[in-house]
Amino acid sequence: MFAVTSPMPPAPLQRLHFDWLQSAGVQLAILRLDLVDPLISGNKWFKLKHHLEAAERAGARGVISLGGAHSNHLHALAAAGKRFGFATLGLMRGHAVETPTVLDLQAFGMELHWLGYAGYRARHAADFWDLWRERYPHLFPVPEGGGGLDGALGCADIVHQARSQLGQLDWQDYDACWLACGTGTTLAGLVLAEAGQHEVIGAMAVPAHHGVERNIQAILEPFASKLAPTSAMSFRTDEVLSSTGNYRLVDASRGGFAKTDSALLDFMAHHEAESAVPFEPLYTAKALMVLREAVEAGQIAEGTRLIFLHTGGLQGRRTFDLASARR
Template identity: 65%
Template structure:
């Protein structure tokens, strides 16, 4: 496989919204790096692709749901860079827009049901898949783990190189959605204590985000619940916020991750957690493809 030397550059843009109340926010636009391999997913994949190449693998096998941004980016990368990919999906067969894309990109799909998918953390989960696909490299859900986190460290460098475009000498903290906590952990590693990282959890506590992060880093971050009742839980307030934000600022959001994260930031600012003059980096982690058909 590979080599994969594509390293996209994400632009840093100021956010203008009335409710910021003097807090300065710059958005790292990972949603704009590529039409298909979008968001933070490529950065998490780079280390796994390197490991696959070193192991002599010919392709990748991984897991996700019917709207998975991770599988979408992986399948798109497989098509672009000409390597086979296999997706193990949560639940039962359904043709969401994401799933239709996975098929069009050439990813081989297997539906595990819900019980079968919950078994993904069992120590022998990968054994039958390794036997069936001995030449494919297994990648954990969402491209997680230390390998995925290390690939996200470059984002800190990209931000620091662009601060002058904002007229900033420095920033105070990071803010981003957390689905597995991998990107957050990568930012914490790269910051090495220089700036704190806030993770707005888009999933409930029982999804294991805190455990995932603790397995990689110790300190330098804070997690808060932004799940609004559960993963993929969408409510009228959230949808109205996403719509208003898009109309007033031009920033597109989706309801699973970025919408929840920015709404949680609004609530924290209104609660006085961040004083006027605070400078924050908000990571737009992409995922816009996943909103197709979901809101309807």
């Protein structure tokens, strides 16, 4: 059981050659975490690693976690449970609904409990897990999105994967990492792995009040003395929401979580066609669009070399594809 804790599959690192990059003299390589596994995809495999090791040490027979009807986290967790033979239970936001993700969760054998919206908001209460631990003592609780320190420590491996492939690009080094942020867990893991060597820039797919900065600080605080500030990359903008010597957060939410518009969808379609890399509109496309805006505004210096993380999430775009097909 819990064999998902085996070594991480490799994610290819490849150059992107968009016109706006070449015009500005900026080099960009994308780490294709979407290709590590067809179901336990993107950053989810990395975020689950230490949580599942903890579940195994605790002698659990499975895991319980939280998410919505399109949750990439629950999708990966349920797929891992089916593949490696452990029980999974999902505490669901809102009321019962049928989406491609929910149908997969059920097919993978995940037990679902719909909490409503008020019940889901109570997940931050100090006693939230008491009832569920009493009801399911054989299941190990995993934070929403695979977050927390264990999730971040697993994501630290992402940096090592990228660095091991720099020679294939004829790069000696890079200036910063750029990625979409939902909870900030993956960014925190990258900051830990970088240990001040390179800046990490998070394009927030959620508005500032969702607590991303607070989550990141909670993870990084015990390691503050070991995270020597790096020299800041040439990234200048009034849109920076938070900045330290190790990371920056910029707004990519376009007005709210899961908010999309025609400009974003057109951008995604164009860049998918040009690169043959599939994106999705909630995270990766938003992060790439904000990066283009920064490059075109002259906020990133000529000669800068960036690593862009494709954090996966492609299963979640199926609902958008279905909605587009109906229009």
